Amino acid sequence: MPITPRFTKRKLVGLAAVSAVALGVAVPAASAAPSAPASKSTSAKPTVVLVHGAWADGSSFAPVTKLLQKHGYKVMNAPNPLRDLKTDAANVAAFVNQNTKGSVVLVGHSYGGSVITNAATKTPRVKALVYVNGYAPAKGESTYNLTGEKPGSLLANPHPETVFNFVQYPKGKGDVDTYVKPELFRKVFAARISNAKADVLAAAQQPLALSALKDTSGTPAWKKIKSFFLIGSHDKVLPPAQQLAMAKRAHGTVKRTGNDHLAMVEGPHTVATFIDKAARTK
Template structure:
């Protein structure tokens, strides 16, 4: 599976850092909404559900998950089908309702951010949202519109210059699967990861259905649930400016990290810090 071999070392690095550097509050911009009272140490910790994005799978969260579990959190990483926004959101919502009890911090990376934006509206146990280099669409927006209005490396006149498109006989007529070309993966998706790691990740990427980019988002959960944003300043898939615009619309707290679109792999400690901040507000 994607990320397994290369990320064993990354997870070990994250755990080694824990022995030297306990989690401290990450440097963040002032929140645009008032912070919620922190949970006390005597309260039960929320379950943290991590949702992966396109061109990845759940093992992309391995370093972050290891750090969170070392700090006593129950972590679940359900598969994101990557077939369509509404159906993927329904899948994640059903998973949370059936596999968890008590409050949940719901975290999404990349396309996973759009999924949690829709999934949490029908999942009342979700008490905090965390977006990691992620989409946080407003009602009626499509991901294609968000990328199309940005300086993303994926916003090109000819999509076949950045994607390999594969027809799936199980998909609706006219739909297909998008894979990042190796050159795009290396230069725009994972450019701050070691070459050896990129060489493992790129061939094993999971595709995103074309139609998922064209589906309008529903009522955003961030309108009613507190949100946190980890913004990679070197992200070439969802540029920093675009992420900050979505964070402002959501009224979320922003933490910038010097990372590519895969800050969950290149900066797992900082990502875990922000998730922990969100978890501390849940009571």
């Protein structure tokens, strides 16, 4: 039933201007959804595997996880190291293949969408892909490229040092970790949350390797697996027009919401309901 460095400055400018496209941040526990969903179904349900975006951990989906578990779903958070697309996808694929049983619904937020697009080509039990304000690249496309194709992203900034903090990490071979400047979180990623909550999100960042945004996708899983796209109409990171274009070429099911980029924080009930819809699709 449904439920309700070594990089040059020029390279840094080119890459970092859109590095926040991958944002998916750790969040505190959310209150219960305002309306009660339907009762649990006794039928078998697929496992829901969640893949967070950059500067996050599994708690970015905590409010959604709570709702899905309440209504009978087994929910798991796959590891997403945020190092490079190939490695991140391989980690998710290994997790699904070795740590789940039966059918799986694979859910990716933002950069996590790029990850599931590649991971699911190696996970035969995945029955559906769900993109929550997520990237669904075609072969040869990168998260970086997709962000700039259509206007509307506040992170397409020619002066990345005004948007990001950079830390060159050990053995990074010239790569850098990226952190979004805390004062920008609320405006860009979730304008409908309080300043206090935005401050918590900013403090919980896990870094994204800058080079990951330039990594190009392999053959996309959405060519063979049913896909579902939850598109936030107020997303200021990944332009809604770009999300819709990706959904159309994937022949995906689309739902528009009034949320910003962090739909899981602003509208967990809507996100959980949409995942349930994907899980019930034959």
